[in-house]
Amino acid sequence: MSMRGFDVLVTERLPAATAQFAADVRAGLERAGQKELPSKYFYDAVGSALFEAISVMPEYGLTRADERVLREHAGEIARMAPTPLSVCELGSGSGKKTRWILEALYRGQNVSYYPIEISAAALASCERELSLVDGISVVGVEREYLDGLREVAARREEGAHLLVLFLGSTIGNFDSGADRRFLQSVRQTLIAGDWLLLGADLVKPLNQLLAAYDDPAGVTAAFNLNLLARINRELDADFHLRQFEHVARFNERTNSIEMHLLSKKAQTVTIGRAEFMAQFREGESIWTESSHKYSLAELKTLAIASGFDCQEQWIDQEWQFAESLFIAR
Numbered sequence: 635m636s637m638r639g640f641d642v643l644v645t646e647r648l649p650a651a652t653a654q655f656a657a658d659v660r661a662g663l664e665r666a667g668q669k670e671l672p673s674k675y676f677y678d679a680v681g682s683a684l685f686e687a688i689s690v691m692p693e694y695g696l697t698r699a700d701e702r703v704l705r706e707h708a709g710e711i712a713r714m715a716p717t718p719l720s721v722c723e724l725g726s727g728s729g730k731k732t733r734w735i736l737e738a739l740y741r742g743q744n745v746s747y748y749p750i751e752i753s754a755a756a757l758a759s760c761e762r763e764l765s766l767v768d769g770i771s772v773v774g775v776e777r778e779y780l781d782g783l784r785e786v787a788a789r790r791e792e793g794a795h796l797l798v799l800f801l802g803s804t805i806g807n808f809d810s811g812a813d814r815r816f817l818q819s820v821r822q823t824l825i826a827g828d829w830l831l832l833g834a835d836l837v838k839p840l841n842q843l844l845a846a847y848d849d850p851a852g853v854t855a856a857f858n859l860n861l862l863a864r865i866n867r868e869l870d871a872d873f874h875l876r877q878f879e880h881v882a883r884f885n886e887r888t889n890s891i892e893m894h895l896l897s898k899k900a901q902t903v904t905i906g907r908a909e910f911m912a913q914f915r916e917g918e919s920i921w922t923e924s925s926h927k928y929s930l931a932e933l934k935t936l937a938i939a940s941g942f943d944c945q946e947q948w949i950d951q952e953w954q955f956a957e958s959l960f961i962a963r
């Protein structure tokens with residue numbers, strides 16, 4: 635394949651975010667063993683819209699379960715919450731399910747809500763959706779989780795506590811051990827008595843999980859494949875999306891659903907802005923995300939190991955999902 639065009643691109647100055655994206659894609663696809671791409675890049679405008687669609691698919695009960703538990707227990711949570719309180723959310727998405735808790739928390743005193751989100755599109759719709767809630771001032775923070783959290787913590791008012799929302803079971807997308815390290819970092823930005831409300835998907839029957847991550851209408855497949863489409867759009871690459879296939883498998887050893895993009899044939903892909911070509915064998919896959927399924931006991935252990943006490947766990951019966959209230963020790 636011709637490398638023509640690369641000499642032009644070497645001198646091209648990429649915006650910092652694009653340069654980082656290019657470097658991450660290159661590092662992930664040049665790996666000697668299992669190729670991988672970081673899942674944080676799923677959420678461009680198309681990816682965020684596709685995820686919203688996944689969350690209303692009948693097979694993917696996770697988001698609705700999260701929302702149900704929050705709605706059902708919002709009053710109780712609000713009554714227990716320390717005051718004054720600021721709320722910040724790690725990865726707010728559209729912010730739809732956060733509405734219940736914010737409505738319940740407003741008791742005559744204004745509550746500041748800081749959604750922390752790397753997707754500008756998701757952040758904009760979150761700000762739109764939630765600024766309509768009475769007594770809530772929304773301040774969007776377009777940053778990575780921990781950077782955003784540090785920024786919010788630095789603005790803490792005298793005597794105020796923070797309620798950190800980490801919903802949707804994103805915690806399960808960290809590698810084994812990285813979930814604990816991440817929560818330890820969250821704990822370090824907090825003070826004793828601050829709250830973390832953690833949504834986590836629970837272990838459930840295999841067929842239910844496989845359908846949730848590979849729906850027959852192909853919305854989940856489109857979401858996974860959009861990562862390659864995004865690389866095409868932003869990094870001047872030539873992935874043929876029809877030559878890759880979405881695969882979801884369950885790893886019994888780690889209790890995780892693993893998402894891959896499988897190359898249907900031997901092929902070479904040029905990624906212009908990352909200045910390299912990736913080779914794929916037939917059947918070779920790119921690992922894009924894992925989604926760990928927890929037990930209630932495992933979540934309690936996770937709380938202790940990261941400097942919190944697990945105060946309470948609320949469970950959805952229809953779709954096994956838990957909201958755990960962790961209080962910083």
Ligand code: TRP
Nearest residue numbers: 688804807847854858893923925
């Ligand atoms: N973080 C979500 C989850 O683990 C995202 C998700 C849903 C996802 N379906 C997916 C990620 C398919 C990759 C592929 O449930």
